Amino acid sequence: MQLKALPLQSARVETAKSHDFSEDAEKAKSVDALFAWAPATGECYVTCFHPHPDLTLALMDIEEIAKVIGEWSRLTSQCAERGFQWIQIFENRGEIVGCSNPHPHCQVWASDFIPTRALRSDLGQHDYFRQQKRPLLLDYVAREVAAKERIVVSNSDWVVLVPWWASWPFESMILPRKRHVGRLDELSPEECSTLADAMSKILVAYDNLFETSFPYSFGWYQTPLQRHEKAVYWQLHGIYLPPLLRSATVKKHMVGYELLAELQRDLTQEKAADLLRQAAAKKHYLKRAC
Numbered sequence: 001m002q003l004k005a006l007p008l009q010s011a012r013v014e015t016a017k018s019h020d021f022s023e024d025a026e027k028a029k030s031v032d033a034l035f036a037w038a039p040a041t042g043e044c045y046v047t048c049f050h051p052h053p054d055l056t057l058a059l060m061d062i063e064e065i066a067k068v069i070g071e072w073s074r075l076t077s078q079c080a081e082r083g084f085q086w087i088q089i090f091e092n093r094g095e096i097v098g099c100s101n102p103h104p105h106c107q108v109w110a111s112d113f114i115p116t117r118a119l120r121s122d123l124g125q126h127d128y129f130r131q132q133k134r135p136l137l138l139d140y141v142a143r144e145v146a147a148k149e150r151i152v153v154s155n156s157d158w159v160v161l162v163p164w165w166a167s168w169p170f171e172s173m174i175l176p177r178k179r180h181v182g183r184l185d186e187l188s189p190e191e192c193s194t195l196a197d198a199m200s201k202i203l204v205a206y207d208n209l210f211e212t213s214f215p216y217s218f219g220w221y222q223t224p225l226q227r228h229e230k231a232v233y234w235q236l237h238g239i240y241l242p243p244l245l246r247s248a249t250v251k252k253h254m255v256g257y258e259l260l261a262e263l264q265r266d267l268t269q270e271k272a273a274d275l276l277r278q279a280a281a282k283k284h285y286l287k288r289a290c
Contacts, residue, residue, distance in 0.1 A: 042084060042111035047071055053103040056093070056213060058203035058284060065196035072108070072220065073185040073192070079110040080185075080225040086114045087225060094215025096243060096251060106218075114224050121221060122234065129233030137235035141175050150269050152205060152276045157191050158198040162273040167263045169245045169252055170209065170272050172202055174238040181236045182223035202240065205280035212248035217241045 030037040049057060049068050057065055072089050079087045091106035092099040114122065128136035144150055144161050152172060153160045160174045174195075181187065187195065206214035218241070223234040243251040245266055258264050282288075 038113075040111060040113055042109060043079075044110075045075060045108040047075075047106050047108060049104045049106070056104045056203070057199065058207045058213075059286065060200070062193065062196045062200055065199055066192050069184065069187075069192045069195055069199075073187065075108050075110075076183050076222060076225075077185045079108075080183075080228065082110075084110040084112060084225055086111050086118060087222065088115065088118075088219060090217065090219040092217050094213065096215045097217050099215075118221060118224070122224060122231075125233045125235065126231075135180055135233055135235045137175055137237055138180060141177060145177070150273045152273050153198055153201040153280050155194050155197055157194040160198055160202045162269045162276070164269060166265075166269050166272070167254075168241050168243065169266050170206070170240075170242050170276060172240045172276070174198060174202065174240075176236060180232065182228060182231060182234050183225075183236060184220065184222060186236075201280050202276070204282075204284045205276045206240075206242060208279035208282050208285050209275060210244060210248040211285045212244075214242055214244065216243075 027039060029039070047068065049055070050060060050064060057068070060068075075089075076087055088109045088111070089106060090109075093104070125136045128139075132139065141159055141161075144164075145154070145159060150162045150164065151159060152162065154177065157177055158174060159177045160172055162171060163173045166172075176191075181191075203214075206216065218238065220236070220238045222236055223231045227234075245252040252266060254263070
């Protein structure tokens with residue numbers, strides 16, 4: 001594991017190597033119509049959010065979160081310049097979602113291909129733009145802001161909402177509010193600061209909801225790196241996928257009918273947004289006695 005030195009007050013980045021992958025992947029492709037395969041190459045990074053091992057993003061200051069966003073932006077630019085097709089920034093928080101390292105951190109995977117889920121999002125946004133001549137998610141945010149009922153927190157530049165199509169009970173989405181943004185490295189310093197503010201508020205809301213360090217999987221979806229100038233249809237967005245349902249110990253299980261046929265809601269998106277709004281209005285539960 002190769003350490004890339006950064007100032008102590010910044011997020012810390014390491015280049016991670018896994019035994020599951022080889023640096024000299026085969027160059028050949030499958031010619032079998034049924035069992036199709038192709039080699040995949042890339043790099044993996046780990047970003048530690050803060051020198052203190054018990055300080056999560058929900059407990060960090062706005063300025064500290066902004067430094068993490070700055071590292072995400074830097075890595076996005078770096079991976080684009082190196083010719084990668086996709087960068088997946090993601091955080092798994094909590095043992096319940098499989099996080100084995102308690103030090104708050106995220107992972108960054110850069111690959112020479114666009115993953116399946118990202119490709120599906122790319123195609124959907126492209127189809128809408130071809131028909132409507134506007135980015136899908138900009139139109140979607142405008143409708144949600146007008147309706148208000150699924151908005152959790154917002155500021156001058158960002159909106160956090162429970163998506164109309166949300167599958168997980170307290171799933172949320174963070175999007176630019178007013179302008180087209182494809183990647184994190186397009187953000188101005190002011191937009192990085194307001195993004196840090198929006199992230200802080202939704203994470204405090206999560207922790208306050210059941211007064212626990214709320215588990216989730218989170219990820220950023222950015223314009224495919226080598227389509228940046230052409231992909232005017234793609235809008236930057238982040239997604240929080242938390243598994244908890246009714247308490248700090250009761251999680252939703254995607255099984256049975258939901259796994260095999262169709263997803264079901266345990267509470268409406270509007271109810272989930274209302275509960276999160278109430279939780280966001282309070283000081284973080286660990287800081288109330290301070």
